[in-house]
Amino acid sequence: MMNTRILLTFIxxxxxxxxxxxxxxxxxKTEIETFIHTSIMAPINELLKIKESSEYDYKKKQEKIxxxxxxxHLNMRYIVKFVLGQYAxxxxxxxxxxxxHLVRETNxxxxxxxxxxSISYELVFVGIKDGxxxxxxxxxxxxxxxxxxxxxxxxxxxxxxxxxxxxDKFQIxxxxxxxxxLVLNLKTEHQQVLNKARxxxxxxxxxxxxxxxxxxxxxxxxxxxxxxxxxxxxx
Numbered sequence: 001m002m003n004t005r006i007l008l009t010f011i012x013x014x015x016x017x018x019x020x021x022x023x024x025x026x027x028x029k030t031e032i033e034t035f036i037h038t039s040i041m042a043p044i045n046e047l048l049k050i051k052e053s054s055e056y057d058y059k060k061k062q063e064k065i066x067x068x069x070x071x072x073h074l075n076m077r078y079i080v081k082f083v084l085g086q087y088a089x090x091x092x093x094x095x096x097x098x099x100x101h102l103v104r105e106t107n108x109x110x111x112x113x114x115x116x117x118s119i120s121y122e123l124v125f126v127g128i129k130d131g132x133x134x135x136x137x138x139x140x141x142x143x144x145x146x147x148x149x150x151x152x153x154x155x156x157x158x159x160x161x162x163x164x165x166x167x168d169k170f171q172i173x174x175x176x177x178x179x180x181x182l183v184l185n186l187k188t189e190h191q192q193v194l195n196k197a198r199x200x201x202x203x204x205x206x207x208x209x210x211x212x213x214x215x216x217x218x219x220x221x222x223x224x225x226x227x228x229x230x231x232x233x234x235x
Contacts, residue, residue, distance in 0.1 A: 032128060032161055035170045036139050039073050040159075041123050048121060062115055066108050075171055076100045083187045087194050087204050095205045102212035109219035120147040121155070135163040139172075 047065045050058060080100050081088050088096065126140035143155035160174040174183040190208060197207035 032137055032139060032163075032170055033125070035161075036125060036141070036159070040172075041125065041141070043069050044123050047115075048123070059112065063108070063112055066111060070104050070108060074104070075173075076104065078171065078173065079103065079183075079186075082183065083190050084194070085187070085191065091205045095209065098209055099205065099212070102209060102216060106212055106216050106219065109216060113219055113222070120145055122146050131160065131162075135165065137161045 043065050047062060050062055050065075080096060080103070083103075084091065084096075084099070091099070121143045124142050124144050126142050129138050129140070131137050137160075139159040139161050141157050141159060143157070145153040155178065157178070158176040159172045160176070161170055161172050163170050174181055176182075193208045193211060194204040197204040
């Protein structure tokens with residue numbers, strides 16, 4: 001069975017940038033807290049409470065929650081632009097859509113594949129602190145082990161929230177999980193693949209799309225994939 005802390009890393013890694021429209025006139029902390037509770041904490045806690053059983057559709061329940069999170073709240077435009085960097089400007093519209101689709105699907109499948117057994121953690125709201133610029137905040141959320149009173153088992157995370165006045169939306173643009181910026185981590189991993197393809201005289205977007213397709217196929221076939229994407233051999 002997968003280590004609980006590793007499993008929670010999978011979940012947080014793939015849910016680090018959410019977006020939700022709010023009918024508000026400004027980026028106040030009350031609106032942020034409402035967004036956090038309804039759009040992130042509620043669905044994640046519901047996901048963690050679903051128990052593995054002989055019931056055929058328990059996996060379907062898990063997938064339904066994940067897909068609602070991804071399709072309703074994940075800011076894929078931001079993640080694609082940030083992670084690809086200069087390559088996003090050179091990629092075609094078809095390539096960008098395919099890349100976005102594959103990033104979403106591989107993350108959903110990774111969580112579903114590793115989400116098994118009993119999880120005793122619950123996500124709780126800790127507080128909000130001001131960020132380094134206007135309309136930017138850090139939301140503090142902890143994963144608490146409900147079966148233990150030991151504070152050492154608490155997993156801390158910070159969610160970087162920015163209010164976009166032009167779109168009237170709050171967006172979580174990064175999550176710092178136990179000192180690791182998950183946005184930067186994903187960017188580093190994918191940039192290694194893109195840069196290697198470029199240096200080898202190959203098409204960077206074709207290369208990473210091929211590797212993501214292979215990773216998705218492995219997951220759909222039920223093959224556990226803990227290795228990084230850049231280590232997948234392209235045949």
